[in-house]
Amino acid sequence: MKETLLRIWKLFLVRPNEGDAYPVASLPLNTEVSSVELFPGSGGFFARAAGTYAIVLRKIGDRVILQIPSKREISVLHNCMAVVGMDH
Numbered sequence: 001m002k003e004t005l006l007r008i009w010k011l012f013l014v015r016p017n018e019g020d021a022y023p024v025a026s027l028p029l030n031t032e033v034s035s036v037e038l039f040p041g042s043g044g045f046f047a048r049a050a051g052t053y054a055i056v057l058r059k060i061g062d063r064v065i066l067q068i069p070s071k072r073e074i075s076v077l078h079n080c081m082a083v084v085g086m087d088h
Helices: 002-011
Strands: 021-023 032-034 044-046 054-060 063-067 073-077 081-084
Touching: 054 073
Parallel strands: none
Antiparallel strands: 021 081, 032 054, 032 081, 054 063, 063 073
């Protein structure tokens, strides 16, 4: 069931609500996200401090490129979770 759900979210973009968590591949480009996982299921790793966020820049195959607060670009797997909006 979980595998099927992740495949469905990868195929369709969601209309993100602030404070909800989604796989990064299902988010539209330029979405601000916080508490981004480095590996699927590992918990938030990037953009966890108050007032910080990462931006979804582009999607390449099964990877999603994000710009983290230090302005570096990182690549995470499509099924890594992130919370929409900045951390408070």
